[in-house]
Ligand code: ADP
Ligand code: ADP
């Protein structure tokens with residue numbers, strides 16, 4: 001039905017959507033900033049239009065992107081994830097310009113985009129939410145009273161938050177006082193909105209999220225869960241489907257609540273309902289992401305559903321091709337986010353030139369990447385350069401296969417999270433298969449892996465040797 005889709009994104013995310021378009025015989029129009037002239041999504045698209053010199057603002061320029069979509073004859077726009085994907089104004093402008101927005105309605109984006117609004121809607125719908133403030137906090141004094149009422153520890157969170165930013169745990173009054181202004185400043189810098197709210201801190205929780213698909217005919221299903229408990233600084237690193245932590249009964253119960261949450265906001269298209277689950281299997285709604293999720297690949301792998309193709313079909317007005325009863329999953333899938341970051345150095349981004357790039361292959365391996373040998377990773381964007389999705393019939397074989405695939409993966413020139421993931425995949429604690437969000441803090445020994453030297457390390461070592469030789 002759609003003939004041409006503009007993809008308002010870059011990198012690996014844009015390439016994933018281009019691939020779906022190819023398989024559906026739809027032309028893909030890419031956009032790119034000057035800094036992205038050599039990016040792979042530009043080469044892979046059917047058409048590519050330069051949107052501007054600013055590396056980041058270009059991808060956020062609603063007017064220019066909508067104009068390009070109209071001028072290139074697109075009938076739909078896919079926002080991907082990040083950038084404008086949770087911007088209700090963008091969704092509205094795309095529709096007003098006579099095109100279809102591949103995602104939920106602007107109202108659903110707005111209602112779920114603010115975490116405080118989402119909490120209100122979920123409470124009204126009878127969905128359990130994490131105990132916390134009613135709406136936004138108006139002052140530090142209100143925060144102190146509430147924290148003492150609920151009992152520490154508490155979480156201070158940005159209402160407009162995302163990507164793990166603007167979240168701070170506070171264990172006592174002094175920490176709450178200190179973090180209140182810091183979190184407000186962080187929220188302003190990251191989201192242009194300093195509104196904060198408070199939640200009870202769930203101690204050692206599991207992050208479990210349910211993938212939702214909803215069509216425009218009122219059908220809503222879930223595609224089971226993903227366990228995203230392995231995180232650094234509240235951001236996901238490794239995701240697993242299904243979760244080893246859920247019983248079939250709890251899976252069915254949480255899945256039904258996720259569907260109820262989506263129905264409560266008349267949700268249409270793909271979305272994710274995120275929950276925290278404590279060790280006693282109590283669960284609470286945390287937030288809903290009204291877009292495609294980075295880790296959708298593991299759900300695709302265990303359910304054989306192409307989520308991006310479904311997003312397009314739903315936007316075309318087609319009914320879902322399956323009922324909840326017809327859906328099932330098989331085996332396990334693990335996604336490793338391969339980031340250009342140095343885990344030993346606080347996960348600091350390591351942009352630079354990739355000198356060698358060999359990705360793994362063989363049974364059960366899927367790679368969604370956007371880099372190649374000779375590519376210069378620009379410093380302006382997210383540090384994720386590939387996603388490795390490994391699948392197998394059971395947990396143990398999937399972990400063994402992950403170890404093998406990670407060892408095969410060879411990226412040189414910049415440090416990445418690969419050797420760290422090899423250490424994790426090779427550890428007994430990972431093989432045990434159950435983790436909470438404290439996993440990284442509990443296992444600092446996993447950071448003691450050996451790393452390959454980069455060109456800079458070798459150059460520095462040579463300089464030291466020469467200096468010593470010359471008696472400098
Ligand atoms: P999830 O999708 O699981 O919620 P994130 O919160 O990390 O995971 O997803 C949104 C993040 O995706 C943003 O914070 C941003 O850093 C990242 N992102 C945005 N655009 C892109 C892109 N084009 N390629 C890769 N990552 C991106
Ligand atoms: P984002 O929008 O940045 O994804 P979330 O609200 O989804 O933010 O939270 C991200 C992560 O922060 C969670 O996966 C969890 O590890 C931690 N977190 C958030 N809220 C709480 C809480 N109330 N108690 C414990 N951990 C929390």
Ligand code: MG
Nearest residue numbers: 163164274287
């Ligand atoms: Mg989240």
